[in-house]
Amino acid sequence: MKRLAILTSGGDAPGMNAAIRAITLRALQEDIEVIGVIGGYNGLLSQEYIQLTNATVDDIIGLGGTILKSARCRQMKEEHGPLLAAKALDAMDVDALIVIGGDGSFRGCSAILNHWQGNIIGVPGTIDNDINGTDQTIGFWTAVDTAVECIDKIRDTANAFERLFIVEVMGRDCGFIAVESAVASGAEHIICKEIISNESEFLENLVQGLNSAITAHRTTSYVIVVAENSLSKTAQELSHYLEQHTNTDCKVAILGYLQRGGSPVASDRVLATKLGVAAINTVLSRNSGVMVGTEHDQISYTPFSQTSYKNTSNQALIRRLNDLNFNLS
Ligand code: ADP
DSSP, X not given: OOEEEEEEOSSOOTTHHHHHHHHHHHHHHTTOEXXXXXXXXXXXXXXXXXXXXXXXXXXXXXXXXXXXXXXXXXXXXXXXXXXXXXXXXXXXXXXXXXXXXXXXXXXXHHHHHTTOOSEEEEEEBXXXXXXXXXXXXXXXXXXXXXXXXXXXXXXXXXXXXXXXXXXXXXXXXXXXXXXXXXXXXXXXXXXXXXXXXXXXXXXXXXXXXXXXXXXXXXXXXXXXXXXXXXXXSOHHHHHHHHHHHHOSOEEEEEOGGGGTOSOOOHHHHHHHHHHHHHHHHXXXXXXXXXXXXXXXXXXXXXXXXXXXXXXXXXXXXXXXXXXXXXXXX
16 A cells, blocks of 8 residues: 545535544555545546645644535546546556545445445545434534524524524435434424424424414424425425414524534544544555444444435434434424
8 A cells, every 4th residue: 555545525524624634644654645636526537636744734633624625526427437537546546545525425436446446435524414324424513513503592582582483404305413403402393304204294283382382481482493405395485384373473594504614523523533544444454445434432334335324314313302302293
């Protein structure tokens, strides 16, 4: 093992830099040369990269975003994209590639492995926590912290006006940010795909629950945390619906991209460091085609083909809500 490339791909997440640092420092310990591809798979196809040294990764552990930039690359999904990526890796004379990203990026890794003999290891970096094979992804807890900070502020104004507030958080079809931020901010309700089997019944129950809480004056304000894409209604449409059915003023706050930014919290820096080191150890053991993760505090290895969250991890989320005895209506 002489030369290793790192790239960050898909949505950026706080803690990606901490992972780049850990991978680089651990590789340099083993006298492996490290290059950082700039701009995800686009940069790989155009062979745009920088040398990563002790000095390059000094002081980046607390930086949000990614010093290597990230991107979505359409060409990788086209027929010849993965073959061209494999040729680029050969031209760059690397023996191994470590990709920090989400399950889309790992599909890209699998596609390259159809044409390339080197080792490819994945490191889960996405705020959504929507990857199977790891209890947490790098960036998740920072995004939850940011959402909680916002919801706390929204609560102040919701209380002042005795209002209903809908706060939409990110999650890309996955309710983990909604669940943890709702729990941590004491929100009254959570809406996420995983807990809805029949949307109209779900909304009827929600209205019923809100009306009885309002009548009983249970709290001064009601905060509903909703994961994006949970319902066929937009947050604004849901707000109109709830105003009509509860006779209460309802406001909407969409947190959006601000959840991606910021300095990573300590748990994301630690996770990134742990997984970065594990990625190099995995490369050294000549393993390939897997994502390193952490399950029950142990390093785990999941083949790229099994990293997609869809329909596999939702039971974990429901168990979590049941453990907390959270109102599922
Ligand atoms: P994430 O990695 O955060 O899930 P995306 O789903 O946008 O983000 O994927 C990131 C990139 O991975 C895409 O822009 C594309 O270049 C590559 N990719 C995604 N799916 C595939 C696929 N099926 N085959 C090859 N490359 C893919």
